[in-house]
Amino acid sequence: MYNYEEKLNDLKRRLEYAKNKRIKAETRLEQLQIQKRELMNEIKKLGFEPDNLEQEIKNLESEIMNLINEAESLMPKDI
Structure with a gap:
């Protein structure tokens, strides 16, 4: 027999998890x-x-x- 209560509890848990994730994302x-x-x-x-x-x-x-180019041009060439 299908366990509706278990399925509903699982859906509630997943919904609560999704709500918490949304709140964290909005924050x-x-x-x-x-x-x-x-x-x-x-x-x-x-x-x-x-x-x-x-x-x-x-x-x-x-x-x-x-x-930089100006500084290089002012440097002595023989160094």
């Missing part, structure tokens, strides 16, 4: 959204626009390379 999402807002505000405080960060990084990399 984590909230934490990450708060962290994102804080990081965006920090980036703005530093004088950068979050949407332009990739271009800013490229500009800084280019500036670094230019300064």
Whole structure:
């Protein structure tokens, strides 16, 4: 004979597990959204626009390379 009570208990247990996972995921999402807002505000405080960060990084990399090249050109050649 089929055990309905056992099956129902199993379904309840699995449902409770899924609810707990959802709550944990929602909590984590909230934490990450708060962290994102804080990081965006920090980036703005530093004088950068979050949407332009990739271009800013490229500009800084280019500036670094230019300064390295300039420093190398100023070094004596006979060393």
